Amino acid sequence: MEPGKLRSVGASVAAVLPAGGSGERLGSATPKQFCALLGRPLISYTVRALERINWISDIVVVVSLENIETMKSIIEKYGHKRITVVEGGMTRHRSIFNGLKIFPESKLSSCPLQKPEVVIIHDAVRPFVEEDILLKVVLAAKEHGAAGAIRPLVSTVVASSADGSLNHSLERASYRASEMPQAFVFDIIYQAYHQCSDYDLDYGTECLHLALKYCKTNAKLIEGSPDLWKVTYKRDLYAAESIIKDNLSQQVCVTTDMKEDAVQLGFLLHETLKNEVKQAKGKSVFLCKNDNRLQNIFLGQCYNFICINAKKSDIKETQQLVDILENARISVLHPVVLISVHLNVSENMSFSSGMEELAGIKEFAKEVKKKHILVYGLLIHYNKDDPKLQETINSAAAIISALIKDRNPELIGQLLVA
Ligand SMILES: Nc1ccn([C@@H]2O[C@H](COP(=O)(O)OP(=O)(O)OP(=O)(O)O)[C@@H](O)[C@H]2O)c(=O)n1
Numbered sequence: 001m002e003p004g005k006l007r008s009v010g011a012s013v014a015a016v017l018p019a020g021g022s023g024e025r026l027g028s029a030t031p032k033q034f035c036a037l038l039g040r041p042l043i044s045y046t047v048r049a050l051e052r053i054n055w056i057s058d059i060v061v062v063v064s065l066e067n068i069e070t071m072k073s074i075i076e077k078y079g080h081k082r083i084t085v086v087e088g089g090m091t092r093h094r095s096i097f098n099g100l101k102i103f104p105e106s107k108l109s110s111c112p113l114q115k116p117e118v119v120i121i122h123d124a125v126r127p128f129v130e131e132d133i134l135l136k137v138v139l140a141a142k143e144h145g146a147a148g149a150i151r152p153l154v155s156t157v158v159a160s161s162a163d164g165s166l167n168h169s170l171e172r173a174s175y176r177a178s179e180m181p182q183a184f185v186f187d188i189i190y191q192a193y194h195q196c197s198d199y200d201l202d203y204g205t206e207c208l209h210l211a212l213k214y215c216k217t218n219a220k221l222i223e224g225s226p227d228l229w230k231v232t233y234k235r236d237l238y239a240a241e242s243i244i245k246d247n248l249s250q251q252v253c254v255t256t257d258m259k260e261d262a263v264q265l266g267f268l269l270h271e272t273l274k275n276e277v278k279q280a281k282g283k284s285v286f287l288c289k290n291d292n293r294l295q296n297i298f299l300g301q302c303y304n305f306i307c308i309n310a311k312k313s314d315i316k317e318t319q320q321l322v323d324i325l326e327n328a329r330i331s332v333l334h335p336v337v338l339i340s341v342h343l344n345v346s347e348n349m350s351f352s353s354g355m356e357e358l359a360g361i362k363e364f365a366k367e368v369k370k371k372h373i374l375v376y377g378l379l380i381h382y383n384k385d386d387p388k389l390q391e392t393i394n395s396a397a398a399i400i401s402a403l404i405k406d407r408n409p410e411l412i413g414q415l416l417v418a
């Protein structure tokens with residue numbers, strides 16, 4: 001948090017996340033906000049996106065009565081903070097109104113929540129929301145009374161006649177899609193909902209419209225990023241999971257003990273992976289010794305570790321790294337990929353020798369998966385004088401990149417060979 005940002009908001013801010021829908025268009029028995037992405041409910045990603053912003057004082061999640069306990073267990077399991085759960089209504093507007101009602105009108109109320117000056121309203125099924133757009137809509141709402149994110153239309157809007165034929169089409173460039181987040185001076189949106197007709201409560205889809213219709217407030221429209229889209233159909237879940245996997249694969253840490261072969265291989269892998277990730281913007285690769293200093297160097301951002309074990313049949317280094325990762329608790333929110341690299345350094349050592357110990361990686365991986373750490377094995381024939389060594393390193397880097405990108409729990413404990 002840049003020091004100036006907290007001051008620059010200059011108002012108390014809370015958020016209401018409508019999450020009381022049934023997700024009919026997605027076609028799943030589970031409401032889409034509770035569908036899992038990499039094993040974690042979609043709504044947890046959205047809550048996390050807001051709770052990590054420290055100038056948002058309270059987050060009200062509005063869910064249907066039958067999902068209140070589910071929501072409370074998600075809050076507990078993922079350690080979400082500053083969350084209040086409220087029962088939703090039959091429509092999105094009714095759910096949002098219920099969320100706003102939890103804030104007391106009087107400062108003297110015994111309710112632990114304080115009425116905010118500005119309230120953010122953000123669909124719980126829009127997980128990719130960044131601090132900059134939230135700050136923009138909040139500051140704009142402070143100035144104009146209301147503000148909302150918009151995006152260019154992808155398709156042209158047309159109106160049909162009663163017989164289903166085209167009546168007219170709109171000039172696409174003159175219109176925008178209304179997205180989320182939106183923000184309002186609390187009293188404006190609260191009054192709008194109080195004055196709202198039942199028809200608007202039951203059939204309306206636009207909060208900005210309520211502020212205009214009932215409080216004569218013209219919301220400021222703020223261009224948002226492409227990632228603000230709402231998960232509506234099944235394809236949106238696949239897209240969301242793919243974006244999360246891509247975000248998680250941005251940093252890679254190569255760890256090694258200080259034995260010569262391991263250090264040499266670690267360096268070659270590090271250089272090759274760095275070259276490979278140059279095409280994928282923003283990725284970075286680190287090389288470091290596998291020890292307790294790791295906790296301070298990388299954890300909290302890095303979810304991919306390559307642990308080089310100097311001995312072919314020894315997973316001691318990998319076990320030490322698992323302990324470090326477990327103590328740092330970084331796999332609570334996202335699965336961590338840990339690739340246990342083993343060197344087959346001597347040509348005269350038969351391939352099978354030491355394999356029985358390596359077979360233990362399967363059981364080890366099964367145990368460690370319970371801690372949300374996905375362990376894969378990679379055997380590398382390593383001879384520093386081999387003229388084809390770089391080819392082997394390239395093959396190893398390609399396998400590593402594929403494992404990191406896919407994060408497939410079905411492949412844990414498998415031993416791949418570069
Ligand atoms: N009675 C409702 C209906 C919707 N929502 C929430 O409003 C957001 C956006 O609505 P939408 O995408 O329409 O969700 P659903 O109504 O669940 O989807 P569908 O229309 O496909 O059933 C979602 O987070 C949804 O959970 C809500 O809080 N209360």
Ligand SMILES: O=P(O)(O)OC[C@@H](O)[C@@H](O)[C@@H](O)CO
Nearest residue numbers: 092123178179180205206207
């Ligand atoms: O209409 P739905 O319930 O699918 O989703 C609500 C959306 O309309 C809404 O989030 C944006 O258009 C901004 O108001």
